[in-house]
Amino acid sequence: MSAGIDSTRGQDPPARSRIRIESDTPVPQTGITGPSVNGHRITAPEVVFDSQDVSIFYGAKQALAGVTLRIRSGQITALIGPSGCGKTTFLRSLNRMNDSVPSFRIEGQILYHGHDIYGGNVDQVEVRRRIGMVFQKPNPFPKSIYDNVAWAPRNLGLKSELDDRVEKALRGAALWDEVKDRLKDSALGLSGGQQQRLCIARAIAIEPSVLLLDEPASALDPIATGAIEELMHSLKGRFTIVIVTHNMQQAARVADRTAFFSLEMSGEKPTGALIEFDDTETIFGRPRDPRTRDYVTGRFG
Numbered sequence: 285m286s287a288g289i290d291s292t293r294g295q296d297p298p299a300r301s302r303i304r305i306e307s308d309t310p311v312p313q314t315g316i317t318g319p320s321v322n323g324h325r326i327t328a329p330e331v332v333f334d335s336q337d338v339s340i341f342y343g344a345k346q347a348l349a350g351v352t353l354r355i356r357s358g359q360i361t362a363l364i365g366p367s368g369c370g371k372t373t374f375l376r377s378l379n380r381m382n383d384s385v386p387s388f389r390i391e392g393q394i395l396y397h398g399h400d401i402y403g404g405n406v407d408q409v410e411v412r413r414r415i416g417m418v419f420q421k422p423n424p425f426p427k428s429i430y431d432n433v434a435w436a437p438r439n440l441g442l443k444s445e446l447d448d449r450v451e452k453a454l455r456g457a458a459l460w461d462e463v464k465d466r467l468k469d470s471a472l473g474l475s476g477g478q479q480q481r482l483c484i485a486r487a488i489a490i491e492p493s494v495l496l497l498d499e500p501a502s503a504l505d506p507i508a509t510g511a512i513e514e515l516m517h518s519l520k521g522r523f524t525i526v527i528v529t530h531n532m533q534q535a536a537r538v539a540d541r542t543a544f545f546s547l548e549m550s551g552e553k554p555t556g557a558l559i560e561f562d563d564t565e566t567i568f569g570r571p572r573d574p575r576t577r578d579y580v581t582g583r584f585g
């Protein structure tokens with residue numbers, strides 16, 4: 285199934301966009317084909333995000349300069365790099381999460397399935413519905429486990445078969461067996477690792493097509509981190525996943541593609557930039573840029 289954010293104006297309400305889900309409409313094809321194997325052409329998975337020369341500013345401060353990259357369907361893409369190089373900023377720009385920051389400004393374009401995500405008529409609620417997000421620190425609501433997962437579906441009016449939806453999301457987040465007998469208990473009684481899996485269940489309960497994860501395991505112990513990484517693998521394919529991590533081993537374990545960001549001097553000021561983006565094996569095994577090599581071998585950052 286393909287899904288596009290359509291920025292055409294609807295008839296009502298007047299100033300809002302209409303988002304169309306057209307399950308059998310062909311999506312914009314990028315026409316990129318890979319090498320051929322046994323005589324068959326391998327076509328690269330469809331482009332989900334096409335970031336074109338994106339620069340991001342907070343007031344006078346430039347956080348990122350000229351980021352051009354494509355994120356593909358069904359893959360796990362990791363964003364790595366030293367602290368302050370703009371990983372979170374870039375991730376949050378993919379679902380307009382930075383819009384609430386008054387000083388935020390973006391230049392360039394981010395296309396989602398070919399549609400400008402910052403286009404004037406795009407419905408931000410719909411953007412967040414399709415592109416879910418999980419934050420660095422688990423942030424369950426002070427409600428029951430069930431109500432946490434049911435929250436977004438209820439808000440969207442998806443009330444039929446809510447029990448099934450909640451169970452499916454909790455199973456998807458590999459949490460069901462641990463909580464099925466205490467769904468009415470407070471989510472705040474769960475361990476940190478369970479809370480983070482609950483936040484993932486909450487994000488997938490409305491079946492987005494993309495999951496953005498900002499260092500989802502950074503507050504967790506190694507066992508809980510392992511559970512989150514396993515979960516990434518099980519979610520892969522069903523969702524397009526973009527994960528920020530400062531843990532290079534984690535990127536190497538979970539990601540298909542890895543983007544290395546770093547701080548570059550732009551005039552007097554360090555500004556985040558994308559240095560290299562490639563298959564994870566290439567980034568860690570034989571990076572092309574010496575700055576990537578220094579970072580992944582631990583000489584810097």
Ligand SMILES: Nc1ncnc2c1ncn2[C@@H]1O[C@H](COP(=O)(O)OP(=O)(O)O)[C@@H](O)[C@H]1O
Pocket residue numbers: 342345347365366367368369370371372373374385387556
């Ligand atoms: N809301 C904000 N207001 C002002 N500056 C910010 C804001 N968020 C991030 N920054 C700045 O943007 C730069 C990139 O930050 P961030 O995206 O959080 O980096 P990373 O996730 O790679 O550590 C940093 O210099 C940071 O201080």
Ligand SMILES: [Mg+2]
Pocket residue numbers: 371372373528
């Ligand atoms: Mg960050």
